[in-house]
Amino acid sequence: MDVTVPRFWLEIDKPHRLLVLHCQGFVASEVYREGLLEAVQVTRKEYLRNWVMDTKHMKVIRQVDQQWTxxxxxxxxxxLGVRRLGIVVSDDIFNQMAISGMVATLRPDFSGEVEYFQGYNSALFWAREGEGDFSDLGLFSV
Incomplete structure (x- = not known):
């Protein structure tokens, strides 16, 4: 039985105004581009302000796709007015180099915060700070 595993998909966390992009393996150009464009549309439609890009298991991004990005x-x-962009660092060194190169080039024109994370949960926690209700995290106030 052949099971198709999605390579690129989105999740929305409305209470925290958060979009999460998940990328796995080698993502074909058309999937990569359609996914990023869909993420822009969803962010605009839902008034999201925080992003997490989970690239932990993503492979290299083609040079032509880096240029398109x-x-x-x-x-x-x-x-879009994204305030926080958390990037979960890939295990693939070539993906790391591609993303860090793109972010370094684009960062001067991006007014939001950008942070890199080794773990997905750390990136989520950071992106959710200051947005929405944290009662589900088990925090308390006095």
Whole structure:
């Protein structure tokens, strides 16, 4: 039995105004681009302000897709007003180099915060800070 595993999918956490992008394995150009464009549309429609990009298990991003991200996609992304972008670092060194290179190039034109994380839960916690209700985390106040 052949089970198809999604390579790129989105999750929305409305109470925390958060979009999570999950990327796994080698993502084909059309899937990568459609996914990023869909993420922009969903963010705009749902008024989301925080993102987590879970690239922990993603492989290298093609050079042509890196160029597309910087030249075409980023102009749309920066208009969204995203305040926090948490990136879960890939285990793949080539993916790490691609993402850090793109972020370094784009960071001067991005007004939000960008942080890198080794773990998914740490990135979620950081992205959720200051947004929504944290009662489900077991925190208390006096």
């Amino acid at each position: 910087m030249q075409s996609w980023f102009s749309q992304f920066k208009l």
